[in-house]
Amino acid sequence: MQDAEKRPYHHGDxxxxxxxxxxxxxxxxxxxxxxxxxxxxxxxxxHAAPYKHFPDKAALLNELALLGFDRLYEAxxxxxxxxPNVIRDAFLAIAQAYLDFGKSNPALYRLMFxxxxxxxxxxHLNERALAAFGVLIALLERGQSEGKLRNRDVRxxxxxxxxxxxxxxxxxxxxxxxPEKVGPNALDNALLTLLEGLEK
Amino acid sequence: MQDAEKRPYHHGDxxxxxxxxxxxxxxxxxxxxxxxxxxxxxxxxxHAAPYKHFPDKAALLNELALLGFDRLYEAxxxxxxxxPNVIRDAFLAIAQAYLDFGKSNPALYRLMFxxxxxxxxxxHLNERALAAFGVLIALLERGQSEGKLRNRDVRxxxxxxxxxxxxxxxxxxxxxxxPEKVGPNALDNALLTLLEGLEK
DNA sequence: ACCTGAACACCGTTCAAGT
DNA sequence: ACCTGAACACCGTTCAAGT
Numbered sequence: 001m002q003d004a005e006k007r008p009y010h011h012g013d014x015x016x017x018x019x020x021x022x023x024x025x026x027x028x029x030x031x032x033x034x035x036x037x038x039x040x041x042x043x044x045x046x047h048a049a050p051y052k053h054f055p056d057k058a059a060l061l062n063e064l065a066l067l068g069f070d071r072l073y074e075a076x077x078x079x080x081x082x083x084p085n086v087i088r089d090a091f092l093a094i095a096q097a098y099l100d101f102g103k104s105n106p107a108l109y110r111l112m113f114x115x116x117x118x119x120x121x122x123x124h125l126n127e128r129a130l131a132a133f134g135v136l137i138a139l140l141e142r143g144q145s146e147g148k149l150r151n152r153d154v155r156x157x158x159x160x161x162x163x164x165x166x167x168x169x170x171x172x173x174x175x176x177x178x179p180e181k182v183g184p185n186a187l188d189n190a191l192l193t194l195l196e197g198l199e200k
Numbered sequence: 201m202q203d204a205e206k207r208p209y210h211h212g213d214x215x216x217x218x219x220x221x222x223x224x225x226x227x228x229x230x231x232x233x234x235x236x237x238x239x240x241x242x243x244x245x246x247h248a249a250p251y252k253h254f255p256d257k258a259a260l261l262n263e264l265a266l267l268g269f270d271r272l273y274e275a276x277x278x279x280x281x282x283x284p285n286v287i288r289d290a291f292l293a294i295a296q297a298y299l300d301f302g303k304s305n306p307a308l309y310r311l312m313f314x315x316x317x318x319x320x321x322x323x324h325l326n327e328r329a330l331a332a333f334g335v336l337i338a339l340l341e342r343g344q345s346e347g348k349l350r351n352r353d354v355r356x357x358x359x360x361x362x363x364x365x366x367x368x369x370x371x372x373x374x375x376x377x378x379p380e381k382v383g384p385n386a387l388d389n390a391l392l393t394l395l396e397g398l399e400k
Numbered sequence: 401a402c403c404t405g406a407a408c409a410c411c412g413t414t415c416a417a418g419t
Numbered sequence: 420a421c422c423t424g425a426a427c428a429c430c431g432t433t434c435a436a437g438t
Contacts, residue, residue, distance in 0.1 A: 010402055010438080031315055037430065046404050048433080053402095057431065110315065113374060115231055130381065150396070155382045156389020159371075160364065163390055167367030168359075174313060181330065182355045189356020190363055196350070197397025210419080210421055237411065246423050248414080253421095257412065 015053040017043050022064060026107035032061065032114070061116055068105065068112040069128035075101045076135045087143040088195060094139065095165055095191050102169035109173065113166070136161050140198070149198050157198055164194050215253040217243050222264060226307035232261065232314070261316060268305065268312040269328035275301045276335045287343040288395060294339065295365055295391050302369035309373065313366070336361050340398070349398050357398055364394045 011017065021042045025034040036057050040047040054060045081093035102109040136158040143149035149157070168190060171177050177187055211217065221242045225234040236257050240247040254260045281293035302309040336358040343349035349357070368390060371377050377387060 014402085035430065036432095047431085048405080049403055051432070113370065115310065115374065129376075133381075152393065153383060153385065153389045156386045157393050159368075159377065159382050159386040160390035160393040163367030163371055164360065164364050164394070165367070166371060167363030167365070170313065170370070171359075171363055171366060174315065176329075177359065181333075182359050183353060185353065186356045186359040189353045190360035193352065193357050193360040193397045194364070194394055195397065197393045197395065214421085235411065236413090247412085248424080249422055251413070 011043070011045060011049070014043065014045060014049060018050050018053060018060065019063060019067070022060060023067075023108070026064075026111070027105075030106050032064070032107045032111040036060070058116070061111060064108065065112045065114075066126060066128065068108045069126060069132065071105070071108075072098070072101050072112070073128050073132045073135070076132055087139070087146065087148045088199070090139055091143075091161075091195060091198070092191065094135065095161075095168075098165045099169050099172065102173055106173045109169065113170075133158060133162065143198070148200065150200055160194065160197070164190070211243070211245060211249070214243065214245060214249060218250050218253060218260065219263060219267070222260060223267075223308070226264075226311070227305075230306050232264070232307045232311040236260070258316070261311060264308065265312045265314075266326060266328065268308045269326060269332065271305070271308075272298070272301050272312070273328050273332045273335070276332055287339070287346065287348045288399070290339055291343075291361075291395060291398070292391065294335065295361075295368075298365045299369050299372065302373055306373045309369065313370075333358060333362060343398070348400065350400055360394065360397070364390070 018039055021039050022034060025038065025042070026032050036050055037047040040050055043049075050060070054063070075097050076094055079090075079093040079097035081089035083089045137154055140149060140154045140157050140161075144151055144154065168177075168187060172187070179186070183189075218239055221239050222234060225238065225242070226232050236250055237247040240250055243249075250260070254263070275297045276294055279290075279293040279297035281289035283289045337354055340349060340354045340357050340361075344351055344354065368377075368387060372387070379386070383389075
């Protein structure tokens with residue numbers, strides 16, 4: 001990712017390199033509290049160079065969070081239930097995809113929902129985050145029209161699902177859902193409990 | 201809280217003052233990224249003084265998080281449902297108390313579940329956090345024995361409730377549950393959806 | 401147009417020295 | 420036993436100067 005010796009003075013694509021390097025660091029450590037100077041070091045540029053591509057560190061974090069919502073949305077729409085026409089399978093596939101995304105990108109997931117990223121205007125409720133919410137809405141509407149799910153306010157149901165998945169993902173990332181504390185199948189059972197609240 | 205001029209050299213109760221000052225700062229700003237030097241300044245001591253009471257900043261954060269779990273537990277057991285013998289009322293009262301705690305102490309709540317606090321050993325799954333989880337378990341067991349709730353794995357149900365409340369609380373704190381996006385009663389409806397998954 | 405080097409104000413942490 | 424002052428290594432950010 002960083003072949004600093006090959007570039008004489010101008011990097012060429014420093015902006016992309018900064019983003020990729022930051023993502024790399026987040027994958028290695030499990031937090032997003034990396035240092036801009038460390039990113040610069042790895043990218044083989046001076047610590048002032050990033051400021052030609054981002055106004056400040058918050059802007060970089062902002063960009064990373066937006067990329068995260070992109071990837072989360074893609075992960076959700078890519079979820080392939082075994083029987084797509086079975087609403088329960090579709091729900092569980094999406095829930096699993098959501099959880100897997102968080103487990104695969106813990107630092108990025110935390111950053112996406114951190115207050116730090118939220119400060120910068122439209123990160124949280126951007127169109128990509130709402131698109132992910134829309135995947136949920138669409139599924140629930142389909143389930144209701146098929147007569148499988150209770151006819152309640154869809155946005156309330158979607159909020160319940162989102163909160164549950166958000167909570168489960170964070171608790172898992174933070175290592176709080178230890179089997180010896182909450183039981184071996186607590187996670188699966190938790191999702192089923194919510195599902196039963198959705199189903200008729 | 202800080203009358204620096206009254207104390208000549210020795211503070212007397214600096215440890216407590218540091219904790220209280222840190223809590224004050226967290227209440228003012230909505231984050232826990234305060235500076236140890238700022239705490240010292242407010243407390244009217246040198247920036248080296250805190251190191252006589254805490255090994256490092258992480259230890260102070262650790263202590264604050266533990267205090268947070270104490271308060272959360274107390275808030276949950278203090279929840280007074282209108283009709284305590286009605287399991288649904290008891291559930292909603294606890295959920296409301298949990299959410300209210302988070303809304304009243306956003307910075308502290310975030311700190312309690314932050315990876316930063318989690319690093320320090322036993323913060324997350326300490327006896328107080330488990331005590332709060334126990335409040336949930338007890339309620340669900342009562343509901344099952346009364347025949348009001350489905351006879352499923354109690355720890356799975358408790359995990360579902362905890363994740364839902366954790367998710368709802370964080371999404372609320374972060375300002376993501378805007379009425380114009382998720383609907384006016386999405387929050388209440390979300391809790392009812394989960395409740396229907398618990399009830400027979 | 402893009403990058404560097406030195407500089408500034410700030411942290412967390414340490415430690416000899418003060419009371 | 421508790422606190423201070425100076426010191427160290429580190430940040431984020433700025434800016435004149437280099438290519």
